[in-house]
Amino acid sequence: MEIGVTSFVETKPDIETGIVMSHAQRLREVVEEIVLADRVGLDVFGIGEHHREDYAASSPAIVLSAAASLTKRIRLTSAVTVLSSSDPVRVFQDFAMLDGISNGRAEIIAGRGSFVESFPLFGYGLHDYDELFNENIELLMKIRESEKVTWKGGHRPAIHNLGVYPRPVQNSLPIWIGSGGTQSSAVRAGLLGLPLMLAIIGGNPMNFAPLVELYKKAAARAGHDVSQLQVGSHSIGFVAEDTERAADIFFPSTQYGMNKLGKERGWSYYDRSSYDAARSFEGALYVGDPETVAQKIIHLRKHVGITRFMMYVPLSTMPHELVLRAIELLGTEVAPRVREEIAKWEAEKE
Numbered sequence: 001m002e003i004g005v006t007s008f009v010e011t012k013p014d015i016e017t018g019i020v021m022s023h024a025q026r027l028r029e030v031v032e033e034i035v036l037a038d039r040v041g042l043d044v045f046g047i048g049e050h051h052r053e054d055y056a057a058s059s060p061a062i063v064l065s066a067a068a069s070l071t072k073r074i075r076l077t078s079a080v081t082v083l084s085s086s087d088p089v090r091v092f093q094d095f096a097m098l099d100g101i102s103n104g105r106a107e108i109i110a111g112r113g114s115f116v117e118s119f120p121l122f123g124y125g126l127h128d129y130d131e132l133f134n135e136n137i138e139l140l141m142k143i144r145e146s147e148k149v150t151w152k153g154g155h156r157p158a159i160h161n162l163g164v165y166p167r168p169v170q171n172s173l174p175i176w177i178g179s180g181g182t183q184s185s186a187v188r189a190g191l192l193g194l195p196l197m198l199a200i201i202g203g204n205p206m207n208f209a210p211l212v213e214l215y216k217k218a219a220a221r222a223g224h225d226v227s228q229l230q231v232g233s234h235s236i237g238f239v240a241e242d243t244e245r246a247a248d249i250f251f252p253s254t255q256y257g258m259n260k261l262g263k264e265r266g267w268s269y270y271d272r273s274s275y276d277a278a279r280s281f282e283g284a285l286y287v288g289d290p291e292t293v294a295q296k297i298i299h300l301r302k303h304v305g306i307t308r309f310m311m312y313v314p315l316s317t318m319p320h321e322l323v324l325r326a327i328e329l330l331g332t333e334v335a336p337r338v339r340e341e342i343a344k345w346e347a348e349k350e
Contacts, residue, residue, distance in 0.1 A: 040331025046079025111178030190218025237286030
């Protein structure tokens with residue numbers, strides 16, 4: 001069971017002062033967060049790609065490379081790379097370089113993205129949303145498999161027996177499929193035999209269990225070894241020494257972020273009752289003291305089949321020292337509890 005952190009490197013206004021920090025400051029802060037996550041024993045840190053004013057990381061590989069030489073063991077991944085509007089050759093090259101700098105710790109989580117700003121920015125049409133992703137994941141996997149590539153698609157120039165360099169340290173650079181929870185994306189990941197990262201950010205996480213089963217059935221149908229497949233959860237959360245303190249600290253920024261996004265997407269108003277329901281044991285917010293958060297993660301592992309849990313923190317802008325403390329508690333208090341309990345559970349099943 002792997003435990004890690006996801007960040008979109010947000011730069012929304014401070015809830016109390018209204019001040020918006022610079023992109024440069026937030027980028028430096030997130031490098032500190034990655035270094036701390038490594039030091040406290042977390043397994044993975046993911047950076048999301050965005051092309052909006054309120055997010056600072058347009059290129060996850062650059063941010064992760066800044067932290068690569070400052071860390072020793074933590075795996076470094078995008079979360080996600082918006083593959084539909086990216087050149088797969090350049091994506092592979094960027095992460096192969098990250099893999100070299102980190103000595104074999106790079107990963108890619110490829111997705112279609114929940115925002116669409118990158119499409120007009122890079123000259124792609126939204127009517128090709130799905131087709132672009134299908135072509136690009138095919139090419140990305142082909143580059144991973146072979147140093148020399150011959151490929152032809154409908155949206156980029158063909159490649160005729162050309163080498164793609166540099167090559168990564170890892171024999172097979174890990175590529176995950178990021179999904180918002182649609183059946184089609186789960187089936188696609190299963191048929192390709194790729195690990196699946198689910199954005200479990202609302203509702204009851206137990207409702208994702210049938211989706212995981214669908215993913216595994218698709219993988220088995222395609223001839224892949226289901227026992228080797230990983231399933232991850234990207235879930236919003238926050239850890240403090242006391243559950244009520246954690247809830248009170250995390251609510252203002254979460255409410256701001258949810259309602260800002262909700263205005264764009266037509267969601268209902270997010271208030272404290274919505275928040276408290278989501279942080280209940282059956283909800284999708286992992287907010288509380290270390291024991292509370294650990295038990296929710298353990299429940300997710302046992303009943304949904306998640307093998308990697310990534311906590312998205314912070315949502316919106318929070319004081320940096322509180323974010324660092326949450327990461328520290330996740331690594332030193334939550335992760336050991338989860339690993340110990342899951343190890344016992346696995347042993348009992350055998």
